[in-house]
Amino acid sequence: MRVPPSLAKLRYALIIPLAFAALASTPVYARTEVIIQQAPxxxxxxPIPGARPGYAWDRGHWRWQGRGYAWVPGHWQPVRRNARWEPGHWEARGPNWYWIEGRWVR
Known part of the structure; x- marks a missing residue:
């Protein structure tokens, strides 16, 4: 069965904005949760480099790479107004270790 061109255009006119709305409503703070049974x-x-105006130092940390830990060196984070940088860290909960991603806290 063939769809009339005007109906096909209407369908796209409705689908495209809905698809963009779904992407725009995705929370920016969504994170992948990493749970490991092996302590980091x-x-x-x-060494922490000298102060750099407009940036906060994010210290190095261990990242899980599927079969083991790999070191991620520290780096600079651009400062956000009225917020402080809370570095990422591993947290023990029972036998598991959870990675808590670094974030800006107001």
Whole structure:
């Protein structure tokens, strides 16, 4: 059965805005939760560079890479107004370890 062109245009006129609305309503703070049963290695001591105006230092941390931990070196985060940087960290809950992503806190 063939759909008349005017009905096909109407269908697209409704579907496209709905698709954009679904993408726009996705929360920016959604995170992937990482749960591991193996404790991370001790945090490495890194030298913290001198102050850099407009940036906050995000210290290095261990990231789970599927079969083991890999070190991610520290880096600068652009400062957000009226917020402080809370670094990511591993948190033990029972036998599991959860990665809590770094974030800006007001």
């Amino acid at each position: 290695p001790p945090v490495r001591m890194e």
